[in-house]
Amino acid sequence: MSEYVIEMLNITKEFPGIKANDDITLQLKHGEVHALLGENGAGKSTLMSVLFGLYQPEQGVIKKDGVVVKINDPNDANALHIGMVHQHFKLVEIFTVLENIILGVEPNKMGFLTMDQARKKVVELSEKYGLAVDPDAKIEDISVGMQQRVEILKMLFRDNEILIFDEPTAVLTPQEIDELMQIMRNFTKEGKSILFITHKLNEIMAVADRCTVLRKGKYMGTVNIADTTVEDLSTMMVGRKVSLQVEKGPENLGEEVLHVSNVFVPSKLHKGYAVKDVSFSVKRGEIVCLAGIEGNGQTQFVHALTGLDKIAAGSITLMGHDISKARIRERSKLGMSHIPEDRHKHGLILDFSLEENLVLQRYWQPKFEKAGFINFKAVRDYADKLIEQYDIRSGQGAVTACRSMSGGNQQKAIVAREIDRDPELLVAVQPTRGLDVGAIEYIHKQLVAQRDEGKAVLLVSLELDEVMNVSDRILVMYEGEIVGVFDPKVTTVQELGLYMAGAKRQNMKAEESEVNKA
């Protein structure tokens, strides 16, 4: 029996004009956790698509247990016992956990489902690996963590031996991440092999045995985790030294820019409130971070703050003006900049050119508008200035369609647009989501630079590393309420995790007064 369970040897996959995979080799041993590391666009997804038969490589072979196999479609991959947990889960929301697990391999007798047998197997698997799920709960009612466990059970139900996890930790709390790591180790003890796709270096250090690094479609090498460091890995991935630590001096607090008091926002999903009684303030020269697990009211709060949604009660004050009911344009004119959570939905008009997007928040200003006509010369000059200053890279410069730009550069364009407005308050919602290390470093620097210039920054983030590194004050949001206020210099990730999961909460009245004193 071969040492390797799966080997992808010298895989080359070309798309017109680009080599997405250029002579890449990936060898997965029996019973190991093998990390696949690379920036966005490094070719990780293409490589996995090749493994699943979604693409056929121009060159290279795939071997299973030393034997060359031909994978023409995902069914072939399934037959070879290869399973994958996708980053965005592939679950039917209105089906139960059990129905989702059997989907595609429904056990039946003459066309009639035999659910009992399936239920027994699922319960056994879930007990064996500590994957607690309720087989009869509907997917739409269960937490993201449990949804992920359903995805894992789906793979186990199909007796998969090679388990691929695509960015599995992005949606989990620190505690859940620890659990997942433990589960992954249990799998390898059973002899299952795990391919772990991520760009979080410390998770690789924690759980992986070996790591294969890709950069711009090229194979950079495979290293033993025991013999390497986080710095080495990041250098291999990006091709240059990256500062993983955000450098920033002590905060220099000024006057209050934003004051939020007792804000309630109605929920769109149920009859209650998505945001309950939220109060805090942001001063000049500080980065306040709203932390929490996805879906705990952060999005609704930001929508209410920026004017995309209405508030039910409470008040929001910006620079001394009550903006509780102000239009978006008024808030914008008062100095609110907003880097939105969903850059494709809110941040950019993808079919517009880069220059048209760069003036999206100021096309109406006298500089760009004359007698109802847009001064395209001024727009071009301004766009060229921003492109130069913020190093936005695109195929054809100012006239590039935003749709064709990479995610990192799209985000840079938004950041440039919002920061260049010289705002009083910068609201940045998950500004580094889905970006690679280089782009993250850049955006963090910009945020800190805004703070150092005396701007107030409200950062909403799901990434605890980012929360701990960038912010001056952390507010943890759980089920629409702020359940804790922390100083990142004295708190720990584990402590934050307990609050984010709702296991602990501070007495907010006392905390609030304490913070106000500080």
Add this chain to the structure above:
Amino acid sequence: MKKGLVSALSSIVSILIGTLFGLILLIAVNSGEAFTSFGKLLSSGVSTLPKLAKVFYQAAPLLMCGLSVGFAFKTGLFNIGASGQYTVGAFAALFGAIVLQLPWYICLILAMIMGAIWGFFPGLFKALFNVNEVITSIMLNWIGLFAVNLLCMNIPKMLPPFWVSSPIKDRTAALSYANPGAIIPKLGLDKVFDSPYINISIIIAILIAILMWVLINKTTKGYELRACGYNRFASIYAGINAKSNIVLSMVIAGALAGIGGGLYYLAGTADYNIQKALLGMGFNGIAVALLGSSNPIGIIFSSLFISYIQVGGEALQPIYAKEMIDIIIAVIIYLSAFSLFTRNLLTKWFKFDRHSGNVNDDPIPPVVPTDTEKKEITIAPDAAVNESEVKA
């Protein structure tokens, strides 16, 4: 490859495919006459000056309806109500001309206002209650048609017997005797082309098309309208009042179709026929808009082409039945409107864009235009607003 070039090329390819299918149909029906007839179909429009005059004459209202639909497409709306707007526009123009005895340009303005009102309601309902504009404008098509018929039949002055001794009661009075001052001036073009059909309406329509191009591409309002059309969420985020832009967009679209109705019936060569079927002009506007990629300049050419094919079709009589000719023309237009599909194919062939991959994200809904004469209504999916990514 440049976007504009791809659009133009895809339209041309679609036209070629369409005409080829037309030829196949001709052969299928009457193989002996097919090739000569096909030649006539393609050349008749330029064979004589009067034929060319007819091309221009029919192209003007078609161009306006195409602009109406195309403008709405550009702003993310599907104006299937061009037919109704066209009809009420025609009525307003004729009412101004016959009953109020107004000059032609005031009649045109009345047509524009009436069309705008017919566009206003679908826009308003869409903006306020998020009612799909396709549904409301289809309803208004019928309301418009029957309201106009009702009014025509009950205003004695609108009908021929009021003016001349005539038994005809199913059409409006001719402008030639009711109010010659309301006929759009010909500026001697009728002498040049030797045809009573030609007048300055095609010039007016082309000027309006150029105006629309400027509005869409050069003005602040156009920027906002396009922003709303491509991505309503992002324009709201940027503080653009998306609701008022939806209404404005439908008002402008309605006004354009209304002018189209005015241009056609103020030519003095056709009277409004009181019938129980929707006018095809508005629906042909959908084909024109798609063929012209919703670009006002492109629409000038696509309307001329479709008008040209229609004039060519007339030359096939009596070898082919009128219905047969209509079907053939419909097939040509139908396939011509595949330009959207062809464009996607061409984009895929010539330029693989690894970041987008989704050439289907076009704000234009994939509608299929209807037959030239018989009116079927194809309901398209709501004008696609870019869907946000599915959240885990």
